[in-house]
Amino acid sequence: MKLLKQQQLDNDQIYTLDYEFDKNRLMDMFHELEPTNIYWPWHINEPSPWSKRGWSVRTVKAVFDGRAPRDSIHRYAYEILQHFGMGMVSFGFFHTKEHFEYPVHTDQGGRLKDNGPLASINVNLLDNPVPIKFTKELQDEPYSKSDDDHSYLYDSALINTSWPHYITTDNNERIVFRMAIFKPFDFYFAKDRIKSLGY
Numbered sequence: 001m002k003l004l005k006q007q008q009l010d011n012d013q014i015y016t017l018d019y020e021f022d023k024n025r026l027m028d029m030f031h032e033l034e035p036t037n038i039y040w041p042w043h044i045n046e047p048s049p050w051s052k053r054g055w056s057v058r059t060v061k062a063v064f065d066g067r068a069p070r071d072s073i074h075r076y077a078y079e080i081l082q083h084f085g086m087g088m089v090s091f092g093f094f095h096t097k098e099h100f101e102y103p104v105h106t107d108q109g110g111r112l113k114d115n116g117p118l119a120s121i122n123v124n125l126l127d128n129p130v131p132i133k134f135t136k137e138l139q140d141e142p143y144s145k146s147d148d149d150h151s152y153l154y155d156s157a158l159i160n161t162s163w164p165h166y167i168t169t170d171n172n173e174r175i176v177f178r179m180a181i182f183k184p185f186d187f188y189f190a191k192d193r194i195k196s197l198g199y
């Protein structure tokens with residue numbers, strides 16, 4: 001798989017990483033996780049254009065605390081976390097078929113839940129990546145799209161998932177690796193950490 005030549009982006013929504021992930025190993029992880037695959041809407045889980053798979057925060061933490069065997073997660077996931085050191089994280093993949101539109105949202109799960117990730121490191125695994133779009137201004141619910149929204153194509157990037165965002169897959173399928181980052185880390189803290197590592 002080729003590395004997409006990406007624009008350098010560094011703003012309140014996205015920070016592109018100057019770091020080369022091993023996409024073959026990420027794809028290997030994607031296949032290993034097949035048994036965990038579930039379809040959106042998650043509570044129904046019937047075949048649909050959007051599915052996800054992965055290891056939860058709880059599983060990853062148990063491995064790091066030595067309460068679960070190290071091979072409960074893929075070796076490369078372990079290496080990535082050791083390398084970036086981001087506190088509470090989950091590992092997973094989003095797989096979205098062509099012509100799917102996911103509405104504007106933040107990853108916090110809304111005002112009531114507020115337990116989702118504040119940021120994530122995303123890596124596009126297919127050759128024609130799908131751009132991520134952000135609302136122009138930082139909005140509160142209800143969110144709305146506009147023609148002035150930002151659209152970014154990236155290969156690998158830190159994403160501010162507390163800024164309202166969405167995707168539209170058009171003609172391209174999308175498979176994205178995602179290391180989701182939870183409190184107490186947020187986008188800005190994670191960005192500083194990544195910069196201090198030289199990426």
Ligand SMILES: [Fe+2]
Binds near residue numbers: 105161
């Ligand atoms: Fe999201």
